[in-house]
Amino acid sequence: MASLELVNLSKTFGQVKVLHNLDLTVKEGEFLALVGPSGCGKSTLLRIIAGLDDASDGLVVMDGDDVSELSPRERNVAMVFQSYALYPHMTVEENIGFNLRISGLSKAEIASRVEEAAQTLDLTELLKRKPSQLSGGQRQRVAMGRALVRNPDAFLFDEPLSNLDAKLRVQMREEIKRLHKKVRTTSVYVTHDQIEAMTLADRIVIMKDGRIQQIGSPTELYREPNNAFVAGFIGSPAMNFLPGRLLFEGDDRFAVLTDGTRLAVTDERAGEIANNAAIQVGLRPEHLRVAAQGDGDHANRLAGTLDLIEPTGAQNHLKVSVCDQLLTVVDSQLVSLDIDQPVTLSIDPNQVYVFAAA
Amino acid sequence: MPNYSPPDKTDAKGVWIFGDGTPADYPVRKSSSKLISRKRRKALMPWLFISPYLILFGLFTAFPLGFSIFLSFQEWNPVSGLSGMKFVGFENYISAYDDPWLWKSLYNTVWLAVASGVPQHLIAIPIAYLLVMALKSGLRHIYTATMFIPFITSTIAVSLIFYSIYSTQSGILNQWLLLAADAPLIGWMFAWVHDVMPLRWLGSSSLIKPAIAFVVVWKYTGFNIVIYSAGFLTVSKELYDAAKVDGCNGWQQFWHVALPMIRPFVFFALTLTIIGNLQLFEEPYVLTAGNSGGVSQSGLTASYYLYLVGWEWLEMGAAAAISWMLFLFIAIVTSLHFYFNGRKGLEGNR
Secondary structure (H helix, E strand, O other), rough: OEEEEEEEEEEEEOOOEEEEEOOOOOOOOOOEEOOOOOOOHHHHHHHHHHOOOOOEEEEEEEEEEEEEOHHHHHEEEEOOOOOOOOOOOOHHHHHHHHHHHOOOHHHHHHHHHHHHHHHHOOOHHHOOOHHHHHHHHHHHHHHHHHHHHOOOEEEEOOOOOOOOOOHHHHHHHHHHHHHHHOOOOOOEEEEEEEEEEHOOOOOEEEEEOOOEEEEEEEHHHOOOOOOOOHHOOOOOOEEEEEEEEEEEEOEEEEEEEEOOEEEEEOOOHHHOOOOOOEEEEOOOOHOOEEEHHOOOOOOEEEEEEEEEEEOOOOOOOEEEOOEEEEEEEEOOOOOOOOOOOEEEEEEEEEEEEEEEOO | OOOOOOOEEOOOOOEEOOOOOOEEEOOOOOOOOOOOOOOHHHHHHHHHHHHHHHHHHHHHHHHHHHHHHHOOOEEEOOHOOOOOHHHOOHHHHHHHHHHOOOOOHHHHHHHHHHHHHHHHHHHHHHHHHOOOHHOOOOHHHHHHHHHHHHOOOOHHHHHHHHHHHHOOOOOOHHHHHHHHHHHHOOOHHHHHHHHOOOOOOOOOOOOOHHHHHHHHHHHHHHHHHHHHHHHHHOOHHHHHHHHHHHHOOOOHHHHHHHHHOOOOHHHHHHHHHHHOOOOOOOOHHHHHOOOOOOOOHHOOOOOHHHHHHHHHHHOOOOOOHHHHHHHHHHHHHHHHHHHHHHHHHHHHOO
């Protein structure tokens, strides 16, 4: 295991700068997720950590040593690829033991370590098969085995679950979490799926356009997002945003929507935003209540019209038209409502997020 | 009111009926075509589409094949017309079997197939790998196209150019060797040249086969480079990345990852080379100036011998027998190649 540090790291492809002076520390044994939309630079960052690509500027430091000039092998990192990248001409056993073979270990040592990794990942029965004879989930486990067998200083995962179906993804997510709990190897996990990041990681790094937006634990990012991008990215269904302006009335703060609706905002949420400044009002779908339910008795009320109901089983997702925009509301009570019916939504002032408009 | 719900089951005669036993009385729509039923039209249509090919195949492939089998049991000089045929049973096969020139030509053919076939692949594979790994697509296309030019150039033209290069007195090859022998820095490596000059590349029984083999290598290596480049391009970049993370250096990436991945391409290219090289004709024919395979028939290949028997000596029956023996020989060699390399070469585990 090793700690990992990125110091003032930048990457440029031709004229395009894809990573902008990143500083990041991953503690020994920590599970860190890099999350962001496609093209935000998270995979490039992972490849630089692995040594597959060189940074244009800055350092990659492992356990206090600058490893920027070292090859992937010399960095002793293992990587799990999105497409698994298993060698199709080798059996599962040969795939897992390949890096040990390249290292020149004895056949007996290789066999014993492959066996151990196979047992950990429940692959013993599949050792003689070729990758083409395996299911997606089994291939994924072989890719993990290949990484595990080396006892690397760090695991790097590049969207390893994105090729699996939804059910298998949940299952593999649990396996990865269980595995990390067992081996406690420093891990960096790239994904665009915020649920994956939230459930797996100790800390999450949110990236956009090659810049870090916020670093924090899943709960911190959910509760205290730094900006509208982070707020919109974390949480499912995504946060609703409405344009407005911030109004000071004595010691009270209000978010005034375009139709004049006033929502009380706490000082903490209002932060440094000035009086009368243009803002984005953020309302999480799970924090909004339909007032007719009886529990929507907060001071903050929004009038709207029910546009659509999306049943998901345990909850209904309501699409409510407010200020000419559709807000998503999670209705856990499964209230009986009619389309086009006027509804009143309410929300606790503590749950009203405001961000300075871009 | 008619019952529009779907019928539940069929009765003993296969008629659809409802639960209460009422037959489902569907109105039958008649086909607009009166001449030929839809089923028959459907059955005939595929044959109609492939009939042009079948006719051409029958006329120009199946019939000549059958005729050549028939001919191999006849003694026939085409000048005497079809009436000049005389049935001789297996005599053509027996004569060919006892013919020392046929065995010599087969030996030369195998020698040339190996000497010109193996280097083609040993050169083409690393060049293709370097082209794919080291060059950007545009530049790679230019290099590949340049190396492909010998393949699309007329074999006769290529052979004629090499005929002049190999010329004993005025050929550029001997001139270069003499220059190299007299050159200040590299002269010591070519010190032997003055002792062996003039080298008779096409006039010496020991040099004629290597000379022919070199022309074949020069002409067909580019073709194999194109095949192998296509093969290497199919190897996913992530596999190379995985190999790098696994600790492979450049050579190990080539040997353990790239080469096994292009196995089907190697199998395909080898198959083409075996079949092609066992039928070598134009290169030896031109380079030996059509002179029965040159000195001691050292450049006489099986196809060349076949040509001599059929068109120089006008023994069409014997030529047909030899052609079937050559076919059998190529089929055996190719079968051996399929037997030993086919399973791995064709396996679909990519």
